[in-house]
Amino acid sequence: MRVSAIPDESPTELQRKFKPMGEYLEKKLGMKVEFTPVTDYAASVEGLINNKLDLVWFGGFTFVQAKVRSNNKVIPLVQREEDEKFKSVFITTRNDIKTLQDLKGKTFTFGSESSTSGHLMPRSFLLAANINPDTDMKRIAFSGAHDATVAAVAGGKVDAGALNISVWEKLVSQGKVDANAVRVFYTTPGYYDYNWTVRADMDPALRKKLMNAFLALDKNNAGDKEILDLQRASRFIPTKAENYGAIESAARNAGLLK
Template sequence: MMVSVVLLALASTACSGGSEQAVLRVGGIPDQDSHRLARRYQVFADYLSQQLGVPVEYVPSVDYAAVVTAFSQDELQLAFFGGLTGVQARLQNPGAQAVAQREHDARFHSRFIVREGLAVDSLADLKEQAQGLTITFGSESSTSGHLMPRYFLTQAGIDPDEDFQSLPNFSGSHDLTWQLVQSGSFDVGVLSEDVWNRAVNNGKVDGSKVREFYTTPDYFDYNWTARPELDQVYGEGFSGKLRQALLALNTQEHGAILELFSTEGFIESDNSNYRNIESVARGLGIVR
């Protein structure tokens, strides 16, 4: 047993001249096409490694909850969360901080979509016809694909679990949500404005089969959240360098990275921005 421990210690230090170099592991919620996410985080990891001088590794996750779990188990030190998953991660890890967000994450929206041919043009119309319609959300842990749409539905007098033809479906990702409605599998869906806009702009959406009918009020959403012990693990001042590396991304030098994040840059954030998300989640019984 002692020999095995010594060999492991030697292996961990061999590539760094006798001093272990900690790897920064990054990840994010799998909210869209997995190939796009793999491209996004690989170029991002390469950039971050160059800026911070440490190895950076992208760790993919199978679903939203798995990202929160990986963060809580220190298998991820930095994660791109949605509003709800960020709240969940920080509640489970006191001291974790939301360090940056995209500019439009302070004014994010969900888009409700419907099969073409159905006379639904508002939440009031949806309320009148819900008994004969089916609906799909995204992931159960999605802010824009479930939490906030559920909140706005209840504010309009619609109980998603009681008023539709059947219990809501959960597609697992925003891309699949619009595809399910377009294919006729569900009558109504709701998803992230970023994913919907990109699908429309790229000509993937067939307007003869599916259309948008309602945009929600704005709310805070995605954010980069970092674990609390970064300075102890990677060296004094590391958390500040990380924040600066995120804020330094710009379209002139890093357009490919930013395009994959659907933004022109990141701005500073903090935990207080997501108090309303936590309040809504507690009110709906999603966070206790």
């Protein structure tokens, strides 16, 4: 089974996070499981719909892109419980930025253009606050990944940025960001985000086995806890395409889904 994930963190970090999960799935499925990193978000979508990948960890927006591109021929299997109410955070080092309104005339970075929590939803909440990043900000950039957004803000390359709350909390807990210098000034409301997705033509028996393997992970079991902790998950739960309707609407409204 060929597995990949959107490159929202560095390739080495994605490999590290997936290794025990891959070994677990090999045992449960009785087949070789191989992780193949992709160069960008678009490659994760194309890889799945063109039969080069079998299972992909998508953000909500990349799932919607895959669904539209494949003509509904992809199925989201499971998501972390945390993904039912996922959030993005806006960060800055500047004392004069306290609200979204204060971003007018400032420089700002999103993550990847195809990132749900690093671009689409932050943009959608900005637009809802009557701030058009393209016209109201001095300059916008795309860092390519959540950890790169933090580095750009911390290093003073931009005045502020937006990223996913789970990567932010991880970097703070690992001491990789000085939380006294870089601070969160706005946290978005919750929305559905990440999921594990397969193509609709996967053998139904294999699909069921795969889903059951994810659902069986239990944080009270030491081996499973390591896998769940690396995935920043308390547990996996079933999901369905309908959950991502709000993201599809936000993408269409922002002109990001043609």
